[in-house]
Amino acid sequence: MLFKKLFKLLVVGGAILGGATGCAAKAAGAEKKAAAPDAGTAADGGAASKDTGGGASGW
Amino acid sequence: MIVREAWAFRARVEREAAFRFARLAEEISAFDPDSPVPAMMRKAAEDERRHLALCEELAGGPVEGIAGSDRIAPRSLGPREAALYETVAACCITETESVATVTSLLSEDALPRVREVLHEIARDEVSHSRMGWAHLAREAGELEVGFLSRWLPSMLAGAAGSAFEPFEAEMDSPELLRHGVLPISRKRSTFVHTLREVVFPGLEQFGISTDAARAWLSERSPAAGGAGLR
Ligand SMILES: [Fe+2]
Numbered sequence: 670m671l672f673k674k675l676f677k678l679l680v681v682g683g684a685i686l687g688g689a690t691g692c693a694a695k696a697a698g699a700e701k702k703a704a705a706p707d708a709g710t711a712a713d714g715g716a717a718s719k720d721t722g723g724g725a726s727g728w
Numbered sequence: 729m730i731v732r733e734a735w736a737f738r739a740r741v742e743r744e745a746a747f748r749f750a751r752l753a754e755e756i757s758a759f760d761p762d763s764p765v766p767a768m769m770r771k772a773a774e775d776e777r778r779h780l781a782l783c784e785e786l787a788g789g790p791v792e793g794i795a796g797s798d799r800i801a802p803r804s805l806g807p808r809e810a811a812l813y814e815t816v817a818a819c820c821i822t823e824t825e826s827v828a829t830v831t832s833l834l835s836e837d838a839l840p841r842v843r844e845v846l847h848e849i850a851r852d853e854v855s856h857s858r859m860g861w862a863h864l865a866r867e868a869g870e871l872e873v874g875f876l877s878r879w880l881p882s883m884l885a886g887a888a889g890s891a892f893e894p895f896e897a898e899m900d901s902p903e904l905l906r907h908g909v910l911p912i913s914r915k916r917s918t919f920v921h922t923l924r925e926v927v928f929p930g931l932e933q934f935g936i937s938t939d940a941a942r943a944w945l946s947e948r949s950p951a952a953g954g955a956g957l958r
């Protein structure tokens with residue numbers, strides 16, 4: 670119950686604040702998109718396999 | 729002792745977030761000048777500095793440093809993708825988890841000053857989470873955001889910290905709730921439920937697969953349990 674409310678408040682509410690162009694475009698599937706440079710084609714070749722990401726520490 | 733350490737850790741989390749949001753505001757406005765998100769990020773950076781002072785108060789004094797590292801995006805990503813990575817990790821995941829944690833704490837009987845602090849923080853964390861979903865919604869219309877899928881386990885590991893590691897019995901004491909700290913078993917279940925019911929469905933809505941993230945989570949919490957008592 671609480672989680673359903675959080676989903677609406679945060680995810681849905683946030684997307685609306687963003688202008689929702691993204692959402693609408695996504696649903697329509699019509700928007701032209703740039704490929705992310707990280708589609709497995711890192712410029713630094715071999716180093717890519719060691720490439721690591723992290724997370725943001727939280728409470 | 730556990731209580732003070734928990735609030736000191738939170739103080740470092742708040743400082744880390746303040747740095748990150750101030751930087752992301754500049755990065756995002758460089759490629760998306762019409763976005764409402766940079767203004768929200770600047771406001772969030774101010775909020776986090778205020779939260780830092782509140783956490784220091786409950787930690788019993790000044791706290792140095794940041795909790796993790798300021799820049800968390802993989803180096804192979806371009807600037808725009810890196811900003812999206814950080815925003816998803818910090819806002820869609822970590823701030824969403826913060827809202828759930830603070831809400832959960834507020835449903836318990838905390839000491840009066842602790843309650844006041846939690847209330848003030850709860851109000852702000854809602855908008856910190858929303859600004860992440862706002863940015864993701866905008867970027868999903870411009871970029872192929874599916875590249876984030878494979879990075880979700882790294883983001884989750886950073887957000888979870890030591891939550892799934894073995895713990896001392898005192899870390900699971902219900903007495904912690906009065907001081908604004910979730911007993912570890914409750915912290916885990918809140919973390920897991922928030923991912924499964926809010927964060928994962930949210931990401932999937934934008935076409936980001938959560939298969940790797942769900943596998944990561946199942947390994948750690950077969951029944952939302954994780955490692956037990958040390
Ligand atoms: Fe905060």
Ligand SMILES: [Fe+2]
Binds near residue numbers: 745776
């Ligand atoms: Fe925050």
